[in-house]
Amino acid sequence: MPSLSTGTALSPVRVRFALLALALGGFAIGATEFVAMGLLPNLAADLLPGLYASSPDAANAQVGWLISAYALGVVVGAPTIAAAAARWPRKKLLLALLAAFTLATIASALLPSFGLVLVARFVAALPHGAYFGIASLVAAELMGPGKRARGVAIVLSGLTIANVIGVPSITWLGQIAGWRIAYLTVAALFALTFVAVIIAVPFQAGNPGATMRNELRAFSRLQVWLALLIGAVGFGGLFAVYTYVAPLVIEVTGLPALAVPLVLVVVGLGMTVGNFVGGALADRSVRRSMYLFFAVMLAALLLLAFSAHTLAGLLIGVFLVGGAASALSPTIQTRLMDVAHDSQSIAAALNHSALNIGNALGAYLGGVVVAAGLGYVAPIWVGLGLSVLGVVLAVTTFAIDRNRRRRGVDVPYGTQLIGVISPS
Template identity: 45%
Template sequence: MPDPADDAPSPTASPTATPRNRAMLPGIVALALGGFAIGTTEFAIMGLLPQAVAELDVSLPAGGILISAYALGVVVGAPLLAAGMARIDRRTSALWLMGLFVLGHGAGLLAPDFNTMLIARFVSGLPHGAYFSAAALAAAHLAGPARRGQAIAWVMSGLSVANLLGVPLATWLGQSQGWRWMFIVTGVFGIATMAAVAWLVPSVPAPRGASVRSELTALRSPALWRAILVGTIGFAGMFALYTYIAPVFTEVGGMPPQLVPLLMGLYGVGMVVGTLAGGTLSDRSARRTLQWMLGVVAASLACFSLTAQWWMVALVPLLAAAAAASALVPSLQVLLVDAAPQAPQLSGALNHSALNLANAMGAWVGAAVIQAGFTLQVPAGAGAALAGVGLVLSLALLRPPRP
């Protein structure tokens, strides 16, 4: 039966004994570049939602389904592709998955109508979770067991840096040249990732005895399902707001539309800080980190709902929510892998299934609130309630590790 230790170097090994240790930092950065590409496409669409619905001739709530379609692609693809690639070298898996990601964005660039765009977004989301699983396991292997939380955080930081650089770039190009430029930018980042991984990441074989059957044993772990439930409901609160972040700030808060790229960049600052801090805190206690961050998300979203009509004031709770929501991602990844150590590939991928199910749930809750006749600042309040429910569930369901 495979063990997570097979995905990490021996603690007693010399730090210069193998090529994989010498290539640790460049390899992890190359893997994080894939997270940068994925984060750009996942979040840039939210800043370009007004332009997308105008071209596709659909309503704003219907446009939110573009976000849900990508998220559902992640939910479906993460477990299927991760389990199917259980016996494949992590580096090879990352290359194939990023290739599928690039193809999906080529289809999105050429999609002629709303329904075709939905399909393209769904396909683009399929490799998302499995890529992060393979990349996180490869990074943990390179970094060693004592620094696995930090290594995972570095890979996840690609998502955060995307919000700092990639999303503002794609948003600015989308506003000035057409929103489909998002697909071009993201496709270029995806191709660059494939080149960097092929060049800088050494071979990372799958653990001995790994198989689809062994990976599927993760589904029998009650602790795994408890963590998924907590992560899905708690993280959905953030997406109830973030799905409609551009119209909330411009239509409710009065922000000039040309400042939306700057807004996305500021959100990225919060994500970078939160992700790196969350990795360090997760090495101390993943469970407590998750619980504290859910509390901060709930409080921040509630404050945002009350201050949304003053956009400069609302930036403060938005940044707090961004940092806290990002900090809980590495902790959830660690909890899931620990809940099913015999199936690291599948359990790691399920982290992204949970987060993107939260994405779809948050977008749906936000759309339901708007369609019910409430103003655009109310979805943030609904998001605060979801994060609060996630906190209560985490206190009830996530048990401390045995001595």
């Protein structure tokens, strides 16, 4: 039976409630991260009215910066907060992160100009990676030995379920009542999570021996950098598509704007299925899981590129893209936790830095091709190129493992950038 770090046994019911509270935070984060995708034209029309009137494509591309700003905030905040606060009791840290989420999301909803909203989205993203990282460590301890990836998947399930229920419904609300009401609704979800964590999540001590220096040692390992690059580059395939899904649905497939939330439901269903399948398979073999889901991603992007003008092609394509990308997330997070050795707090958070570099990269490069007048299918080809590079990096990192085993090195993941083999 799982237990607290103090040794007190937890009942199965208490464990389930604690995991549900952690997943609720993932749900709120999924809503705040992804709701802008479905409301891109609404944000552009309200925050950049002059540009939108003269060139909707240019305005949509510029408002895509809000998504990139959020992603960059995750990149900055995840390692910084995780390393600095590794010694904090985990419940206390989760509550501080949720309070910051709530306040910054309210600011996103209320600030008047595009520039200020851009800053608010960056600030709102700072707690993102640290929350998922710490919540994943809490969930892994609650789940027990041999179930790390499944613990990660439970926390991430909130994010994926948000794409089935939360993002489409909040997108619909934003289309009807305005995007600012949509963000205030997201802020209310964070406040609800704050209360749920107070009630349901048990105390867990931080790592009393952790220091920022020790946590940052993760960055000295070549395999950590390769795992980060796999997430950053490979995951860009999803966000090159997802960022511009609303204009893809309207301009390419020819569906009305009210169909966008329904397409987002399909993306979310794919992400939910992929998350749980990826978590289960990663506990068996990280390598096979990574290769499998990159293959599915490549096939799905090709299918979408050639058939997005049809309803069936659009729905099947976005389902598979969302599923493959979401399955890669617990796989990459488990890989990072393997290769980071004792730097577990920062390793658990770094996955979200990597994925949100992919978010920023996919959104930016997709915006470049859209602004160049290449249309809304062009970001899909951008995503395909990024995913191919992710496959190359995956092959490289596992080739290093094989080479080390052939040489009889008993530390499969410890090569340092400076050429020294770290102790296991």
